[in-house]
Amino acid sequence: MSIKALANQVMIIAKSYNSAFKKQDRNGVYYMNFPFQNVDLPLEERVNDLISRFTLDEKIELMCQYQSEIPRLGVKKYKHGTEGAHGVAWLGEATVFPQNIGLACTWDPELMREIGSVISEEARVYYQRDPAVNGLTVWAPTVDMERDPRWGRTEEAYGEDPYLTGRLSTELVKGMQGDHPFYYKTVATLKHFYGNNNEIDRGSASVSIDPRNKREYYLKAFEPAFREGKAGSMMTAYNGVNGTPCNLNREVNEIVKKEWGMDGFVVGDAGDVLGTVMDHGYVQSYAEAVAGSVKAGIDSITDEQDISFRALRDALEQGLLEESDLDHALRNTFRVRFRLGEFDPIDRNPYGHVPESKLCAPEHADLSRKAAQKSVVLLKNNGILPLHQDLESIAVLGPLANEAYTDWYSGTPPYRITPLQGIQEKLSEKSKAHFHTGLDKVRIREAESGSYIRIMNGEAAMLVADGQAAESAETFERNDWGWGNTTFRAVTTGKYITEGEKGLQVTAEEARGWFVKESFRLEPAENGCFVLKSWEGKPIILDGAQLAVSSEPGADGAKFLIERVEDGIAEAVRAAMASERAVIFVGNSPFINGKETIDRPDIVLPADQQALIKAVHEANPNTVVVIVGSYPFAVNWEQEHVPAILYTSHSAQELGRAVGDVLFGQYNPAGRLNMTWYKSTDQLADLMDYDIIKGKRTYQYFDGDVLYPFGHGLSYTKFAYEELSLDKENMGAEETATVSVLVRNIGGTAGEEVVQLYVRADQSRVTRPIKTLAGFRRIHLEAGEAKRLDFKLPASELAMWDVTRDKYVVEQGNYTIMIGSSAGSIQADTVLRVDGEVIPPRSLQQPTRAVNYDDYEQVYIDECREGGESVALSKEQGWILFRDVELGAGASSFEARVSGGIKGGGIQIVLDQPDGQAASELKVIPTGGSQAWTTVTAEFNPISGRHDVYLKLQGEIRISWFKLS
Numbered sequence: 001m002s003i004k005a006l007a008n009q010v011m012i013i014a015k016s017y018n019s020a021f022k023k024q025d026r027n028g029v030y031y032m033n034f035p036f037q038n039v040d041l042p043l044e045e046r047v048n049d050l051i052s053r054f055t056l057d058e059k060i061e062l063m064c065q066y067q068s069e070i071p072r073l074g075v076k077k078y079k080h081g082t083e084g085a086h087g088v089a090w091l092g093e094a095t096v097f098p099q100n101i102g103l104a105c106t107w108d109p110e111l112m113r114e115i116g117s118v119i120s121e122e123a124r125v126y127y128q129r130d131p132a133v134n135g136l137t138v139w140a141p142t143v144d145m146e147r148d149p150r151w152g153r154t155e156e157a158y159g160e161d162p163y164l165t166g167r168l169s170t171e172l173v174k175g176m177q178g179d180h181p182f183y184y185k186t187v188a189t190l191k192h193f194y195g196n197n198n199e200i201d202r203g204s205a206s207v208s209i210d211p212r213n214k215r216e217y218y219l220k221a222f223e224p225a226f227r228e229g230k231a232g233s234m235m236t237a238y239n240g241v242n243g244t245p246c247n248l249n250r251e252v253n254e255i256v257k258k259e260w261g262m263d264g265f266v267v268g269d270a271g272d273v274l275g276t277v278m279d280h281g282y283v284q285s286y287a288e289a290v291a292g293s294v295k296a297g298i299d300s301i302t303d304e305q306d307i308s309f310r311a312l313r314d315a316l317e318q319g320l321l322e323e324s325d326l327d328h329a330l331r332n333t334f335r336v337r338f339r340l341g342e343f344d345p346i347d348r349n350p351y352g353h354v355p356e357s358k359l360c361a362p363e364h365a366d367l368s369r370k371a372a373q374k375s376v377v378l379l380k381n382n383g384i385l386p387l388h389q390d391l392e393s394i395a396v397l398g399p400l401a402n403e404a405y406t407d408w409y410s411g412t413p414p415y416r417i418t419p420l421q422g423i424q425e426k427l428s429e430k431s432k433a434h435f436h437t438g439l440d441k442v443r444i445r446e447a448e449s450g451s452y453i454r455i456m457n458g459e460a461a462m463l464v465a466d467g468q469a470a471e472s473a474e475t476f477e478r479n480d481w482g483w484g485n486t487t488f489r490a491v492t493t494g495k496y497i498t499e500g501e502k503g504l505q506v507t508a509e510e511a512r513g514w515f516v517k518e519s520f521r522l523e524p525a526e527n528g529c530f531v532l533k534s535w536e537g538k539p540i541i542l543d544g545a546q547l548a549v550s551s552e553p554g555a556d557g558a559k560f561l562i563e564r565v566e567d568g569i570a571e572a573v574r575a576a577m578a579s580e581r582a583v584i585f586v587g588n589s590p591f592i593n594g595k596e597t598i599d600r601p602d603i604v605l606p607a608d609q610q611a612l613i614k615a616v617h618e619a620n621p622n623t624v625v626v627i628v629g630s631y632p633f634a635v636n637w638e639q640e641h642v643p644a645i646l647y648t649s650h651s652a653q654e655l656g657r658a659v660g661d662v663l664f665g666q667y668n669p670a671g672r673l674n675m676t677w678y679k680s681t682d683q684l685a686d687l688m689d690y691d692i693i694k695g696k697r698t699y700q701y702f703d704g705d706v707l708y709p710f711g712h713g714l715s716y717t718k719f720a721y722e723e724l725s726l727d728k729e730n731m732g733a734e735e736t737a738t739v740s741v742l743v744r745n746i747g748g749t750a751g752e753e754v755v756q757l758y759v760r761a762d763q764s765r766v767t768r769p770i771k772t773l774a775g776f777r778r779i780h781l782e783a784g785e786a787k788r789l790d791f792k793l794p795a796s797e798l799a800m801w802d803v804t805r806d807k808y809v810v811e812q813g814n815y816t817i818m819i820g821s822s823a824g825s826i827q828a829d830t831v832l833r834v835d836g837e838v839i840p841p842r843s844l845q846q847p848t849r850a851v852n853y854d855d856y857e858q859v860y861i862d863e864c865r866e867g868g869e870s871v872a873l874s875k876e877q878g879w880i881l882f883r884d885v886e887l888g889a890g891a892s893s894f895e896a897r898v899s900g901g902i903k904g905g906g907i908q909i910v911l912d913q914p915d916g917q918a919a920s921e922l923k924v925i926p927t928g929g930s931q932a933w934t935t936v937t938a939e940f941n942p943i944s945g946r947h948d949v950y951l952k953l954q955g956e957i958r959i960s961w962f963k964l965s
Contacts, residue, residue: 034073039344043182046343047335050075051327059326060312063294065267065302067333069132077132078337080233080267080300081189084138084176085156085409086115086651087368088122091134094411095122095364095653099590099630100142102375102649104158104674105713107754108778109171111371116175118364120186124354136340137187137233137267138176141169143221144196144237146675147697148687150600152199155407155590155630155649159674160698161710162220163773169221173229178351184232184339185351190225192237192269193246193256194218198687199599203272203279206240207690208860210851212766215801215808217692223260232264232336236298238272238279242851243863243870245280247272252297265299265332274303274311286311291320299329360414365654372658375648377671378714382643384622386665386716387581389426395434395575396420397616398585399479399609400628402435405650407590407630408514413653419585419626422656426664434575438584438612441491441566443473446542447529447559453547455490455506474506475565481592482606484521487511499534503548512591519592522562529559569615576620583663584616587629590650594631603634603681610637617642626659632677632708639707647671665716670752670778672713672822679707693767694855699823700769709824711756711773717747717783721755721827724819731795733810733836739791741819741828745781754778757791758818758826759798764811765839765884766854768800771823793817795834802839803852810836841886841946844964847897850951853880857914859953864960865931870899872930877954879914885949887964890942894920896962897935900927905955909940909964911947919943924957933960 035041036050053073054062061068067078083089086097097103097115106112119138126134142156143165158165169190178185195207195218209218225231234256237246244250247268256262276282276289283289290301290311301308315321341349358364378385387394396402396419404416424433444453452473476488476497488497490506498508499517511518520540521533532540534549539557541550550557576582586609594600604610605627614637617623624644627633638645646669648659661667676699678684683704685695696702699710720743727738743755757775761768775791795810802809814833820826842848850871851861858878864870871880894909904926908918920940927934953959 037074037343039348043335043338046338047331050334051330054330056316056323059323059330060309062330062333063301063312063326064305064308065300066305076342078342079133079135080137080333081302082123082126082135082138083409084119084123084140085142087411088119088126089409089411091126092412093360093414095360095368096406096411096413096651097368097371098375098652098655099155099407099649100157101155101159101630101674102652103371104164104168105377105647105649105671106371106374106778107164107672107674107776108374109167111374112168113171113175114367115371116172116188117178117185118367120176120178120351121354121358122360122364123186124351125356125359128354136184137189137336139189139191139235140176141172141188141190142192143169143190143225144192144194145218145221147197147217147690147692148684149603149632149675149678150594150681150684150687151197152594152599153596154594154675156409160676161674161700161773162217164674164776165221166224167776170224170229173225173231177230177232180350182339183341183349183351184336187232187264187336187340188225188229189233189235189267190222190231191235193222193234193249193252194237195241195246195690196237196239197690198239199597200687202238202597203275204281205688206243206862207688209241209690210853210861211803211806212801213691213693219255222256226256226260226262231262232339233267234262234264235267235269236272238269238275240280240282242861245272245276245282247276247293247298248282248296250296257297263332264336265329266297267300268293268298268302270302272303273298273301274307285314287314287318287320291315294321294325294329299332368652369654369658372648372652372654373661373667375652375671376658376662376667376669377647377673377712378662378669379645379647379708379712380639380642381714381716384581384624384643385663387663389431389664390428391431391580393432393434393579394423394427395436395572395579395582395616395620396423396585397436397438397572397575397582398612399437399439400587401437401583401585404653404655405590406512407651408596410651416653417656419628419656419659422658422660423583423663425657426660426666434579436571436575437477437568438572438616439477439479439568440564441475441568442478442488443475443563443565444488445473445561445563447527447561455493478562480606480608481519481589482608483593483601485519485592486522487518487592488520499549503543503546504540511589516591525559529561531557532560533557569612572612573615573619576616576623579620580622582616582620582623583626584613584623585626585628586613587627587633588631590630599687600631603632603678605633605635613638613642624663628655632673632675634678634680634707636679636707647673668716668749668751670713670715670754672711672754673708674710676702676706676710677708677712679705700772703770706824709822711754711822712824713754713822715747715751715753717745717749717751719753719781719821720744720746721819724828724830726817726830726832730833730835733795733834736792736794737832739775739793739817739819740788742786742788743779743781744786745783748783750780750782752778752780753821755789756820756822757793758820758823759793760816760818761798761800761811762814762816762831764800764813766800771818773823795836798834798836803854804839804842806852809839810834812836812838841884842882844882844885844891844949844962847961847963848882849961850880850959854883855881862930862958864897864933864958866897866933866960868960870958870960871953872958873905873953873956877952879910879950879952881914882949882951884946885964886946887944890944891964892940892942893965894922894938894940894962895935895965897933897960898924898927899930899933899958900924901930901956901958902926902928903956905953905957907957907959908952910950910952911943913948914950914952916950918952924955926956930956930958
């Protein structure tokens with residue numbers, strides 16, 4: 001720092017002290033009185049005053065997740081980012097709710113608001129204990145669209161529909177942030193903005209999303225939480241969108257902050273700012289990465305702080321950033337800290353003191369049970385459910401029957417009720433529950449020496465091989481989770497084999513963690529032996545008598561024989577045959593075969609679980625299957641043969657009681673699926689295909705047969721829909737219609753129905769969804785009771801994104817209004833006429849963005865570093881289509897901004913069909929790279945009239961914009 005700069009900083013500090021005066025509080029402690037501490041001043045004045053008092057070094061050290069203490073100003077340490085996806089996590093015991101996929105199955109916005117309030121209360125308790133470590137900016141909810149059920153983080157979000165996701169997440173945000181006009185209870189950080197729906201290569205991949213997909217699907221889910229919910233924070237995603245890493249995405253400023261009015265702060269995901277260099281390779285220096293991120297709207301950096309501080313200093317010294325850029329970011333983060341009440345007397349803040357008794361309060365446990373009950377989905381029931389409590393015997397079977405798993409973002413529940421426990425609580429004293437996991441019990445023997453593996457030293461449980469008889473060997477319960485992942489759990493201790501510091505040990509309480517070291521791969525070798533490999537593919541070797549993990553992935557591993565001591569399926573069959581009813585609990589582990597960093601290889605159940613279901617059902621046809629899972633599953637055989645199937649998600653501390661309540665009819669299930677359950681992955685497009693329109697993804701566009709449709713869920717009673725009506729037959733593009741329907745419980749028991757409103761445009765200039773959710777209501781009806789429901793349907797809910805003019809448009813025409821119990825079960829429909837716009841023919845006389853095409857083949861969207869985006873070829877040739885173009889009396893010139901890469905390419909203008917005669921052909925010479933741009937022109941014989949215009953591309957060409965005149 002120069003002498004002049006140093007002098008300026010000294011003057012700033014002196015000014016801070018000279019402009020303040022000391023006061024003494026009731027405890028005799030002196031404190032400074034600055035304008036920013038004056039609670040009667042407007043918020044922006046207070047924020048600006050505080051920021052103006054920071055030195056440049058202080059500003060730098062306030063730009064990261066862990067904000068530094070500034071004692072001279074009374075600014076304390078603060079941490080952005082307390083995990084709270086479905087309960088406060090990682091801080092200690094807290095109330096745990098179902099995974100988000102389960103909460104979304106409740107279709108209950110009011111419940112979500114209650115849950116948000118509980119999360120904020122418990123976060124406040126932890127904050128009061130240690131405000132420097134336990135922050136009040138909570139990283140939740142996850143709003144990413146789940147267009148593919150194979151995504152490893154499907155458990156974290158709210159499903160495949162933007163309307164449902166928007167309603168549920170908005171109410172959660174309201175509950176978390178409270179209803180005070182100034183003070184926040186906590187601040188919700190929406191994540192991850194956006195297009196974050198694959199784990200493979202997530203840190204380096206870029207996804208291609210055109211304007212209609214972007215506006216009508218991916219962004220639509222985020223918008224209401226900002227516009228209506230006033231969310232105070234947002235996190236960007238690891239991936240790139242259209243060639244630009246999300247932390248550099250200009251839409252953070254242009255759409256989220258300006259268009260949607262978000263006035264809080266934006267945080268980068270952990271490591272992604274520096275990952276702009278390390279993973280994306282987008283820029284060459286950390287200075288460029290932090291500068292670009294801050295200018296693009298990142299206000300808080302969640303990366304290694306010392307590196308980030310140095311990068312910020314370098315960026316300032318190199319002129320990539322100005323001090324004013326830091327001021328802008330810090331105003332956003334401190335505006336939130338002010339509204340959390342940090343700088344105000346505690347008695348002014350209604351959320352300033354939450355009693356310790358609120359942490360894991362009994363009423364919070366009750367809400368967790370209520371949420372778990374409401375989330376249970378009855379997928380199928382041929383009359384076998386509900387069960388009777390006076391059953392003489394019941395078989396409770398399966399690998400998940402006596403488990404209540406948490407996931408990576410779960411808190412630590414104060415207790416866990418497993419399904420077995422929940423069922424046992426329901427049974428009468430005369431009833432007997434026969435329990436078995438259905439898993440084989442095995443001993444493991446090293447093939448060459450013949451020595452068995454057994455546990456030594458009690459709790460230390462070192463895994464050794466010795467020559468003693470098999471009777472002294474440890475017996476393990478083997479769980480084959482499929483796709484090469486197996487866990488071994490000791491029968492005597494209940495602990496798992498894991499990779500420890502001294503080799504393999506039997507010490508793990510659960511198979512969980514960022515790296516699941518309890519999961520092993522069994523690779524077949526000669527003579528029926530196996531080579532065991534660790535979670536990262538390294539072979540298990542013998543180191544004397546100790547089993548260890550080789551440091552070399554390619555080393556020869558020891559050979560093992562797996563000897564079955566007990567046939568798990570046979571034991572489960574025996575229990576089923578001895579029981580009146582059998583209930584099998586199957587599903588996934590939240591840490592194996594699908595989680596953060598790992599996408600699912602398939603959507604079927606593990607083969608061993610399928611075999612268990614088939615064997616038990618054959619032994620006892622009165623079998624119920626309960627899927628406890630983080631994802632949709634393709635359970636085709638089960639749907640065809642098993643009389644009843646339930647679905648519930650993981651993680652609720654009251655899981656077992658909620659499932660027991662539903663199984664025995666003490667709670668009538670009303671959960672509804674938040675995602676389509678497909679029959680197989682053959683019905684899915686490539687995981688990296690983000691175009692839901694052309695790829696026919698989700699219920700909106702998929703036109704094949706599915707296993708269970710979006711919104712599906714049954715009840716122990718039945719409902720009838722009557723008297724569907726509209727308050728008007730025609731409405732304008734700015735008006736709202738009221739949709740009215742009478743819903744009647746025609747069954748013999750009370751229950752809840754989720755009434756779902758869908759809409760469809762009957763004609764359009766573009767491909768519109770088969771149907772789109774536009775409203776829903778979860779209602780309770782006593783047997784025989786009827787209720788009339790009114791849905792407000794603004795014309796704006798019928799809008800589509802018009803790529804010809806870059807705006808939302810409500811098209812003129814007829815719209816079918818549908819009411820039903822799922823997307824696949826429409827009970828009544830009617831037609832509404834809307835006096836909207838007729839989209840005029842396109843004009844290409846002015847520069848037209850290439851990404852505003854109507855259709856395409858073999859292209860994807862990439863960046864244009866000059867500004868905006870470009871269309872690039874995914875193969876040697878492809879095309880983009882612009883429909884209904886008015887060429888007028890004649891167009892005879894073509895101009896485009898293109899790059900020709902290393903090899904160059906060409907453009908053809910073709911009318912009306914892609915294989916037609918070219919009206920013009922232009923050769924594009926190499927420009928030296930994909931981001932080396934030039935303007936090309938061509939003259940041709942005039943073409944006139946209205947036509948569909950194809951631009952056929954070939955070679956290495958990329959096109960940013962073009963015009964025909």
